[in-house]
Amino acid sequence: MPQQDGQIFVxxxxxxxxxxxxxxxxxxxxxxxxxxVTGATGTGKTxxxxxxxxxxxxxxxxxxxxxxxxxxxGIAVKGEAKDFLLKRxxxxxxxPYEFDQFPVIFWDIYGEKGHRVRTTIAEMGPLLLxxxxxxxEAQEGVLNIAFKIADENGLALLDLKDFQALLNYMGENxxxxxxxxxxxxxxxxxxxQRSLLVLEQQGAENFFGEPALxxxxxxxxxxxxxxxxxxxxxxxxxxNPRLYATxxxxxxxxxxxxxxxxxxxxxxxxxxxxxxxxxxxxDAPKVLIERVEQVVRLIRSKGVGVYFVTQNPLDVxxxxxxxxxxxxxxxxxxxxxxxxxxxxxAASTFRPNPAFDCTQVITTLGTGEALVSMLEGKGAPSIVExxxxxxxxxxxxxxxxxxxRAVINASPVAGLYDQTxxxxxxxxxxxxxxxxxxxxxxxxAGDGWTLPGFGGDSNKTxxxxxxxxQRETIMxxxxxxxxxxxxxxxxxxxxxxxxxxxxx
Numbered sequence: 001m002p003q004q005d006g007q008i009f010v011x012x013x014x015x016x017x018x019x020x021x022x023x024x025x026x027x028x029x030x031x032x033x034x035x036x037v038t039g040a041t042g043t044g045k046t047x048x049x050x051x052x053x054x055x056x057x058x059x060x061x062x063x064x065x066x067x068x069x070x071x072x073x074g075i076a077v078k079g080e081a082k083d084f085l086l087k088r089x090x091x092x093x094x095x096p097y098e099f100d101q102f103p104v105i106f107w108d109i110y111g112e113k114g115h116r117v118r119t120t121i122a123e124m125g126p127l128l129l130x131x132x133x134x135x136x137e138a139q140e141g142v143l144n145i146a147f148k149i150a151d152e153n154g155l156a157l158l159d160l161k162d163f164q165a166l167l168n169y170m171g172e173n174x175x176x177x178x179x180x181x182x183x184x185x186x187x188x189x190x191x192x193q194r195s196l197l198v199l200e201q202q203g204a205e206n207f208f209g210e211p212a213l214x215x216x217x218x219x220x221x222x223x224x225x226x227x228x229x230x231x232x233x234x235x236x237x238x239x240n241p242r243l244y245a246t247x248x249x250x251x252x253x254x255x256x257x258x259x260x261x262x263x264x265x266x267x268x269x270x271x272x273x274x275x276x277x278x279x280x281x282x283d284a285p286k287v288l289i290e291r292v293e294q295v296v297r298l299i300r301s302k303g304v305g306v307y308f309v310t311q312n313p314l315d316v317x318x319x320x321x322x323x324x325x326x327x328x329x330x331x332x333x334x335x336x337x338x339x340x341x342x343x344x345x346a347a348s349t350f351r352p353n354p355a356f357d358c359t360q361v362i363t364t365l366g367t368g369e370a371l372v373s374m375l376e377g378k379g380a381p382s383i384v385e386x387x388x389x390x391x392x393x394x395x396x397x398x399x400x401x402x403x404x405r406a407v408i409n410a411s412p413v414a415g416l417y418d419q420t421x422x423x424x425x426x427x428x429x430x431x432x433x434x435x436x437x438x439x440x441x442x443x444x445a446g447d448g449w450t451l452p453g454f455g456g457d458s459n460k461t462x463x464x465x466x467x468x469x470q471r472e473t474i475m476x477x478x479x480x481x482x483x484x485x486x487x488x489x490x491x492x493x494x495x496x497x498x499x500x501x502x503x504x
Contacts, residue, residue: 006266008055010328010372012092013385016355020093024387026052026326028059028267030375032300034323035307036316038346039330044368046071048328049273049309050392053229056271057102062219062227065273066234066248074395075229076104076407085391088368092388100393103222104229105411106404109207109247113233113404116417118209121157122150124250131288132204132246133195142188145181146170155426159209160200162426167193169430202240207247210421215258217413219270228412238276245279249292252306256295259302269303277308278315293319313346314338321349325375331365350384361386
């Protein structure tokens, strides 16, 4: 059965005697109620993700998803008739089974397999930066103070060297700054500086800078009415799982921050697939999990559907799991006690079907087969059904390098993000400040206020202190030029503290 208006055809359910029971759909007006796709490796999760992404795209809904193994890139190319695909289409009564290609924008933090995607240190905010750096509570406090200093003095924090320069200043003037902002431990500053070096070695410098990603560029609709599918190349990014999880969480928080309230639209404004979702929650502090749960609960009203894809339903905290209404459960193994618990957990989250035992069926599902329960009617979950997932219309498997390059060259964002912009920011201002502080100064300047130690030692003689006013005058002039362009952006990022922006 082809896709119908207002619905995405997911597959066909079977009776206990293996005969086809009925077609299974995801209703678009419930697409922003979020979802979960789980199952062991090799059971068909990636194909299910592709089927859902194709369905949303064909309905005019933009999609963002991460391509962990490279297989998902095939959605950009028209599929080819293969025996196993045609057999599945015949089994579920999918007629006509049409192949199609979908409008794709490839993204890559490293700029190798897609357009560069970046954000700034200021937009990342202290909470997520602390998560990325695995900061302790004391170090997180220093991060918050650093952002406050940057905000009050108009210092644009764009990339890693900006933040390193600010930390250097804080370490050199820890005593003076502590009297105004609270304790700044030199050891905490030193630890943060070392963490920045580690991030740089792991390639995080590719992620921070300008031009920063505009949310509108992942919410495009093509000329033929298909939603653009933004595919993040994540095979290399997965070598740094913390950066991967933090990036996707940042993007989710940006969507929440920037999109207007729309209530429950007839179809989502965007669907966001969070693959390898366990990386988000592994060793995450309680406060972060609480904020994630809050974002997932509230972002629905922005018209955004969030779909977590992971191997084990136990990977997702119960408070988040409770928000996920559309469920696709592929096969799970039950060899260890934890795996047996996962099977029981997965089975207990479905609305029971008297025709079979979910706990038993989950361990016997074949590849491309799943237990499916979607929201229906007034938003209640449907009775779980044993379902054969439909074959996708795009290619199953990766695109070639030549095909990828052709898609990138024809992209609607070609040329917008590929060149780095390095404008005046905290690094340049503080470097220039230090240079002027080291140069011989005139003693003719008058008295004035100066931030303690900002570019010079505050424990100077009174004559040198008078020259500090002249240096501050130069500083103020530089700050004013930067503040005009960055104060609004930095201030917004600081006020919201990324996930801390949620209004209570």
